[in-house]
Amino acid sequence: MTPPISRTRADFIAYMGQALEAQGLPPIAGRMLGLLIFDGAPRSFSDLATELEVSRGSISANARHLLSRGAIVKQNRPGDRQDYFCVAEQSLDQILIELIARMTATSESVRGFAEALPSEEGARRRLCGLADFYAAMAGGVTQALQRLRQRC
């Protein structure tokens, strides 16, 4: 017994809201992204407000948030004053790229702390280990990114 598509859609949108909230995005941003991914077509600003039952102010703020991360893009059409949004071509790439950047930055910061210490300090070795850890994660995610790119 397969559920109706609309039900799956609603569940997916709610799920994405929670999943992305756990990764630091505001919940509405997650739901917006879920909706856009599911529908796979541009949706208008007010459509989003209506469908998600949130204020226009929230759409405005969260759209800006997602736009700045490169996860979605804004479209404008001649003769239509509305803004339309859809998932960016390489939306997922962008997320990974940003993640890699964050981890690389952390690695470098930690290495900076390490190198401010004399080499005989045990702490220096430990901080270097931590820096290596973040570098390794960045490397792993980079590989994932390459794998995804060549598949699509």
Place this chain on the structure above:
Amino acid sequence: MTPPISRTRADFIAYMGQALEAQGLPPIAGRMLGLLIFDGAPRSFSDLATELEVSRGSISANARHLLSRGAIVKQNRPGDRQDYFCVAEQSLDQILIELIARMTATSESVRGFAEALPSEEGARRRLCGLADFYAAMAGGVTQALQRLRQRC
């Protein structure tokens, strides 16, 4: 002109507080972990409260948090009623293992949504792509984990 070790130490602890806060941990948990990593030796419960200038209640709560994640371990010594904490042997491994589990779970959840849809639905293809995305990330982090393990 190298800063004194104590200064680097304080800065590192503060930095870790912020860095791990950005990844969902409470700030004090991040600072505790930073302190323990820097010092590389067991520190007592009250030492932590004193040094971080936070209440014992906070140490208790955050220590439990870090313990449950396997990031730190508690030591008890004969003839000493205090609890001592230090970073777990495979503290970083644990973090990666948990991350992999989360991403794998997300991938599977999303695939579940996809498979509830008829194959002619475009949404099904898109959700499968998202599931692949999370799977690829989990794979990348798994590789990072293996690389780290064999290095140490």
Place this chain on the structure above:
DNA sequence: GGGAATGTTCAGTTTTGATTGAACGCAGAT
């Protein structure tokens, strides 16, 4: 038995962040 030290718990406070909704500016349409 007191008394001091230790970790936990929990109610209350503070802080932080998300969300709303009204006010606003702008651009087309009437």
Place this chain on the structure above:
DNA sequence: ATCTGCGTTCAATCAAAACTGAACATTCCC
């Protein structure tokens, strides 16, 4: 000129989370 629809902004509200501090139970020491 006025009106309507659109998106932004911002002050106020709300909710969730972290943190504190006092009360408590336990253990050890005198």
